[in-house]
Amino acid sequence: MNLTKYTKSFKALWVGEIISEFGGAAGGIVNGLLLYELTGSKEWMGALWLVYFLPSLILQGISSPFLNHVVKEKMLKNIQLIRSVAYLLPIIGYLSGSDLVTIAGLVILQCMLGLLQPIYASLSFSLLPDLCEEKELVSANSLLDGTLRLMSFISPGVTSLLLVVSPLHVIYGLSSSMFLLSYLSLSRIPQMSKTKVATWSKKFWCNEMKAGYSTFFQFPQLFRLTLLSSTVQFAVGATLVLNVPFIREELSGQPWEYAIFAGAFPVGYALGMVLLTKLPKNAITMYIGLVGGGFSFALLYFVPSIPLAWGCELIGGILFPLFNAQSAAIFQHEAPRERLSQLSSVRLLFLRITMPLGILFASSPFLGISTKVAYLFIGVTIVLPGLYFLTQSFVRKESAVTNNSVRKSS
Known part of the structure; x- marks a missing residue:
């Protein structure tokens, strides 16, 4: 696998994606474990995934016009920074000593992850042609997709080993750190997108959606x-x-x-x-x-x-x-x-x-x-x-x- 043919900006995106994939997979595992430990309820587990998917799909359907009018590089960095902060919420719940505060933190975290993921995925996908030459697009997509899937295979095993020696809240700290590192990696991508100023109104939004x-x-x-x-x-x-x-x-x-x-x-x-x-x-x-x-x-x-x-x-x-x-x-x-x-x-x-x-x-x-x-x-x-x-x-x-x-x- 020859990485030298890719631009520094693509490598920064690639490294940022790998790090955040590990942090997200580790966080996803401990979210379920922590909630079941607190509630012992399969119904709560199902509700946690609904909190992730339903707002996410709704936002996915109506947010597309907004994505044409943002600076993609800046938005990707901001999303990773928000995720990094969001993974601290269960730690705050743990430090408070209240199960209710911990559960509330988990629900807020899951909702935020669901809302941010479709925006992040759409923007990173659309940014790729700006970071690679056209002839490298196929191999760049393959490299990104393949390594992310490999990380989704590796990270559960690594997380399981960490859980043997570390309590759950430490894994949340690790996930938060991973997203912060991803933010730093994405910061190496120079701003190439032009800032687009739009007068947002209901009519403008509807017209953009239709278009x-x-x-x-x-x-x-x-x-x-x-x-x-x-x-x-x-x-x-x-x-x-x-x-x-x-x-x-x-x-x-x-x-x-x-x-x-x-x-x-x-x-x-x-x-x-x-x-x-x-x-x-x-x-x-x-x-x-x-x-x-x-x-x-x-x-x-x-x-x-x-x-x-x-x-x-x-x-x-x-x-x-x-x-x-x-x-x-x-x-x-x-x-x-x-x-x-x-x-x-x-x-x-x-x-x-x-x-x-x-x-x-x-x-x-x-x-x-x-x-x-x-x-x-x-x-x-x-x-x-x-x-x-x-x-x-x-x-x-x-x-x-x-x-x-x-x-x-x-």
Whole structure:
């Protein structure tokens, strides 16, 4: 992995993302542990996630016009600083000695994280084309996505080890420090965005909202890639429910065997990130990644043993980056630059909505389907449109070759 080809600004964003991913994952683990320790209630656990998701999705839907009129570099830094302060709230609750104050701090923290995450993700996605040369966009997206997924795999294990020797409130201090370090890393990105002054009014906001969504639907390729990415997110949401019963019940596996199954995908994703640097960046490899990744889900319907299930997850992890990184780069390249922040937010809204839909699908008692059939369904949902567009890519390539031959002969 050659990092020297990337700009200092991209490296600053990359390091800031890695640090904050670790801090966020560690904080997410101890949030649930602390709340359950205080309440002993699954209902409170569910309420905590609702506090995260519901305000987040609402803000995601209405905040897109605002994102066109901010200095992205400054806003990203400010978000990390706010997160750093927010992670101190449970510590304040601990020092107060009041369970009520601690729970209130947790709820406020979770709400703030939910509100800030969609803004941060949209702005960092839209900032990437300003930090990289166009030819580096695919590999930059792959590097960011792959390392973040690897950190999401590593950080729970590290956090578990820290919990052996440290109380919960120390982990909150660590998370706060991580976001402060991320703020310092992002501070190395020079301001390139121009400050845009807008007269905010209800009419202006409505007009901007309409313009943003209408622009999004005026680019069929961007809409198509967003829908395809949404099918992947639907599958990710479903597997959050399916993976444990699949290994523990369907295949009668042990907890350590589930741990390997859960870790196989992010490890494969890191390998896929490296593989992408060796392959041509085109529509064919992109849709091969989508189809192959979808097959890795469908194959879980047929696997009779846990080692084969590990292999399916590993292969899926290797193949999906071929689609994810290239589709993200196409979106960043094709979307109008002046509306990229807003369109990125619309794209993220589609992706974030489909994940809870996948959770509802996999956990619904009304469908009455087995775990393996559910894997087959989500695999087919990804594979069928992927095969269609893969075929179209081959047809367009053959047509282009034929046309070139005709021109040369004439």
